[in-house]
Structure formats: C-alpha cells, structure tokens
Amino acid sequence: MPNLLVTGGAGFIGSNFVRLTLAETEHRIVVLDRLTYAGHRINLAEVEDHPRLVFHQGDIADRETVRRLYREYEPLAVVNFAAESHVDRSIDGPDEFVRTNIVGTFELLEAARRSLAARPRDGFRMLQVSTDEDYGSLGKEGRFEETTPYAPNSPYAASKAAADHLVRAYNRTYSLPTLTTNCSNNYGPFQYPEKLVPLMILNAVEGRSLPIYGDGSNVRDWLFVEDHCRGLLAALERGTPGETYNFGGEAERTNLEVVQTLCGILEEIHPPTDNEAAAEAGYESYDEMIEFVTDRPGHDRRYAMEISKVERELGWSPTVSFEKGLRRTVEWYLENLAWCRAVQQDSYDRRRLGLDGAASGGEEA
Ligand code: NAD
Numbered sequence: 001m002p003n004l005l006v007t008g009g010a011g012f013i014g015s016n017f018v019r020l021t022l023a024e025t026e027h028r029i030v031v032l033d034r035l036t037y038a039g040h041r042i043n044l045a046e047v048e049d050h051p052r053l054v055f056h057q058g059d060i061a062d063r064e065t066v067r068r069l070y071r072e073y074e075p076l077a078v079v080n081f082a083a084e085s086h087v088d089r090s091i092d093g094p095d096e097f098v099r100t101n102i103v104g105t106f107e108l109l110e111a112a113r114r115s116l117a118a119r120p121r122d123g124f125r126m127l128q129v130s131t132d133e134d135y136g137s138l139g140k141e142g143r144f145e146e147t148t149p150y151a152p153n154s155p156y157a158a159s160k161a162a163a164d165h166l167v168r169a170y171n172r173t174y175s176l177p178t179l180t181t182n183c184s185n186n187y188g189p190f191q192y193p194e195k196l197v198p199l200m201i202l203n204a205v206e207g208r209s210l211p212i213y214g215d216g217s218n219v220r221d222w223l224f225v226e227d228h229c230r231g232l233l234a235a236l237e238r239g240t241p242g243e244t245y246n247f248g249g250e251a252e253r254t255n256l257e258v259v260q261t262l263c264g265i266l267e268e269i270h271p272p273t274d275n276e277a278a279a280e281a282g283y284e285s286y287d288e289m290i291e292f293v294t295d296r297p298g299h300d301r302r303y304a305m306e307i308s309k310v311e312r313e314l315g316w317s318p319t320v321s322f323e324k325g326l327r328r329t330v331e332w333y334l335e336n337l338a339w340c341r342a343v344q345q346d347s348y349d350r351r352r353l354g355l356d357g358a359a360s361g362g363e364e365a
Contacts, residue, residue, distance in 0.1 A: 030069065105167065113176055219303065
C-alpha cells in the first residue's frame with residue numbers, strides 16, 4: 001500500500017481530502033499537522049480509527065520532524081495543504097505566513113530531494129496545493145490561465161506564490177516530480193468559521209449582523225470542497241510532473257450575491273420565526289442582517305479560473321452546482337453547531353480582522 005504524506009490534513013480541505021482518499025483509494029495516509037487554531041483532530045473524527053490513517057502532530061517547518069517522517073514512511077506522494085490560509089490574518093501578522101507557507105514548503109521539498117537520492121523516484125509526486133490569489137486581481141473580463149504571471153497582492157498570496165516558485169525551481173533544477181494546483185475559493189463542511197460562508201451562516205443563526213466588506217461587489221469563483229479534492233486526486237493520478245493545473249467552479253458570484261443566496265436558503269430551512277436569537281435581536285428576515293463594513297486593504301476585485309486544461313488533461317470538471325453545494329453546506333453547519341463551538345472555543349470570537357490594527361465583523365478566503 002503506497003504511503004501518502006498529507007500535511008495540513010486536519011484543516012478544512014485537508015480533512016475532506018483525507019476522508020475522500022481513504023474511501024476511494026487503497027493509500028495509507030500519514031497526516032502531519034501542527035494543529036494551529038485552524039486545525040483540529042475532530043475534523044478527522046469520522047476516520048480516526050481507520051486502519052490506513054496515521055496522525056502526527058508536528059510542524060512542516062521543523063526540519064527534524066519532516067525528515068524523520070520521510071525516512072519512516074518513504075511516502076510515494078506528498079500533498080501539501082499545510083498553510084496559514086486567512087488573508088485578513090496575513091495583514092495583521094505576516095510572520096507566520098512566511099514561516100509556514102514558504103519555509104515549511106522549502107523543508108518538504110528539501111526532504112523530498114534528499115529522500116529520493118536514496119530510493120527510486122519512479123511514481124513519486126509532490127503536490128503543492130495553491131490558490132488563484134497568486135495571480136492577483138482581474139478586471140471585468142478574462143480568466144486566470146496556468147500561464148498567467150503571478151502578481152500576488154496580500155501577504156498570504158505572496159507567501160503562497162513564493163512557495164510555488166520554490167516548487168517550480170525544485171522541478172526544473174533537481175527534476176523533483178512536482179505538481180502545483182491553483183484553486184479558487186472553496187466552501188463546504190469543516191471550514192473554519194472565520195471564512196465568508198461559515199461566518200455568515202453562524203452569525204445569522206446567532207442573530208448577529210452579516211458584515212460585508214466594501215460594497216460587496218468583489219467577485220470570487222466558488223468550488224465545492226469535494227470537487228476540489230477529486231481534482232487533486234486526478235492530478236496525483238494523471239498529472240504530468242512539472243505542470244500546474246487550475247481548478248475552479250465556473251461559479252462567479254459577488255460577495256453580496258453569496259450572502260443573499262445564503263439568506264434565501266436559511267429563510268427556507270431555518271426561518272427567522274424559528275430562530276430565537278434573530279427574533280430577540282429584532283430581525284424579521286436574514287437580509288436585514290446585512291451590514292456593509294470598511295473594505296479589506298488591497299482587496300482584489302475579481303478572480304476567475306480558466307479550467308479547460310484540467311477538463312482536457314485530467315478529465316475533471318466541477319459536479320456540484322453552487323446552489324446545491326451551498327444548501328448542503330448550510331445544512332451541515334446547522335447540524336454541527338457543537339463542532340462550531342468546539343473549534344472556536346478560546347481562540348476566535350468572529351471579530352473583524354485584517355484592518356492592520358484597527359478594530360471592528362469578519363470574512364472571506
Ligand atoms: P485551513 O486553514 O483550514 O487548514 C490549514 C491546516 O494546516 C490546519 O490544519 C493547520 O493546523 C495546518 N498547519 C498550519 N501551519 C502548519 C505547520 N506549520 N505545520 C503543519 N501544519 C500546519 O486551510 P484550508 O482552507 O484547508 O487550505 C488548505 C490549503 O489549500 C492551503 O495551502 C491553502 O492555501 C490552499 N487553498 C485554499 C483555498 C480555500 O478556499 N480554502 C483555495 C485554494 C487553495
């Protein structure tokens with residue numbers, strides 16, 4: 001059974017990937033996760049006794065830990081999800097983003113290079129899970145292609161872009177069989193409540209305002225997390241080393257449209273008349289909770305992904321429509337309020353972040 005080293009496997013996308021991969025492949029999975037505020041063992045509770053899952057708490061930027069795991073498990077593939085992932089937090093404190101996202105990726109690459117010097121490299125893959133934010137911001141027209149030059153605008157995006165450049169260099173210089181995937185905004189179960197979709201659902205349930213940055217017209221392309229995870233498996237199985245692949249949901253929406261769609265779903269499945277907190281706060285509809293707040297510094301206007309390469313070369317395309325995926329997500333959060341409480345306890349109160357010191361509500365990837 002081939003070993004897969006999955007870093008950041010206790011986070012949002014990583015834990016969805018671990019569940020899917022255990023269910024649909026024969027791989028044995030070794031998770032390396034530092035369990036930061038965003039990573040939680042309970043995200044893997046459904047599979048915690050699975051005979052093909054091993055969990056290690058540790059830091060990808062810690063050389064000894066990473067090299068020991070490579071020696072112990074000789075992974076056939078490494079899938080790097082581990083990252084500091086929230087743009088607003090990168091504005092308030094970029095240091096951890098440089099350490100984990102850049103230095104951590106460097107340690108994974110260097111350990112792979114050394115490990116492969118002593119064993120066959122046939123079939124080995126290092127998959128760097130990256131983001132559309134590396135490409136910068138679009139105007140009204142056009143989409144990001146795999147050949148679009150990187151032009152990151154936030155410290156988060158810059159740290160991911162820097163790591164991707166190292167991945168590329170290790171492929172070109174040392175022939176390390178790497179793959180890089182750039183994906184648009186994910187949403188779905190197990191997303192930490194600091195990001196737009198879960199933040200809005202939980203605020204609505206608790207009768208708190210729904211803070212939207214600026215005028216709400218910034219556009220993101222939304223992909224259901226399981227679709228992304230299927231794409232990553234396809235890249236591992238059928239991707240060509242040295243290549244990069246863009247994943248997106250063909251679902252461009254303004255932030256205001258996302259929140260209004262969420263409000264519509266909540267009106268149906270958890271109407272304000274059944275919601276004591278909303279009633280107590282005097283709200284008769286979820287739309288009334290929307291509040292426009294100070295914009296994010298350097299807020300990118302629009303992201304959109306051209307996905308014809310993955311459709312052609314990997315046989316992948318999104319299968320879950322935005323409306324269906326969002327409904328499944330709202331239902332999951334309403335059924336898992338205990339999870340929401342557990343992951344926020346003592347570490348996050350959904351206050352506004354990312355105003356570079358100024359305070360005030362929340363959001364986005
Ligand atoms: P997340 O914040 O939910 O999870 C990150 C995980 O990494 C957590 O489990 C955390 O504990 C772990 N981690 C952080 N620092 C670590 C370290 N030094 N060593 C080991 N583990 C560490 O993030 P996510 O949304 O699941 O994103 C996963 C990856 O996908 C990231 O690399 C992100 O850049 C990328 N990505 C995310 C999106 C999105 O919309 N969420 C879109 C495109 C790409």
